Amino acid sequence: ETWKDWYGDVMRExxxxxxxxxxxxxxADVSFYNYPYLFGFLFSKGIYAQREARGENFYIDYVNLLRDTGNMMAEEVVxxxxxxxxxxxxxxxxxxxLVRDKVDEFERLLAQRS
Known part of the structure; x- marks a missing residue:
C-alpha cells in the first residue's frame, strides 16, 4: 500500500x-564510506534551514551559492x-x-497508528 502511494502507477508492483x-x-566497516552522503544530506538541510530563516531574501544568495559550488570549498561558499x-x-x-523534527513527526504518526 505504501509503495503504491509513493510510486503510483509508475511501477507495477x-x-x-x-x-x-x-x-x-x-x-559501516569502511571508514568514511558514508561521509559524503551524510555531509551532503546535512549540508542541504543547513541550506534549507537558511531558506526558512531568510525567506524571500534567500533566493539571490542561493543562486550565487550554487554558481560558486564548483569553484570554492564548502566552507568558503557558505x-x-x-x-x-x-x-x-x-x-x-x-x-x-530539522532531522530531529522529522523523526519526532514520524514517531507521532507511528503513535497514532497504534
Missing amino acids: ADPYFWASKLHFSI EKHLSMDLTKPDFWQQSVE
Missing part, C-alpha cells in the same frame, strides 16, 4: 528487496553567501534540528 539493493548506505562558518556548530545544529 512493490519490490520487497528494494532496500537491499542500496547496500552501500549500510556499509561563508561568502550565507555568512556562516561550517567549522562552528551553528550551521550543523540547524541541520540536525
Whole structure:
C-alpha cells in the first residue's frame, strides 16, 4: 500500500528487496564510506534551514551559492553567501534540528497508528 502511494502507477508492483539493493548506505566497516552522503544530506538541510530563516531574501544568495559550488570549498561558499562558518556548530545544529523534527513527526504518526 505504501509503495503504491509513493510510486503510483509508475511501477507495477512493490519490490520487497528494494532496500537491499542500496547496500552501500549500510556499509559501516569502511571508514568514511558514508561521509559524503551524510555531509551532503546535512549540508542541504543547513541550506534549507537558511531558506526558512531568510525567506524571500534567500533566493539571490542561493543562486550565487550554487554558481560558486564548483569553484570554492564548502566552507568558503557558505561563508561568502550565507555568512556562516561550517567549522562552528551553528550551521550543523540547524541541520540536525530539522532531522530531529522529522523523526519526532514520524514517531507521532507511528503513535497514532497504534
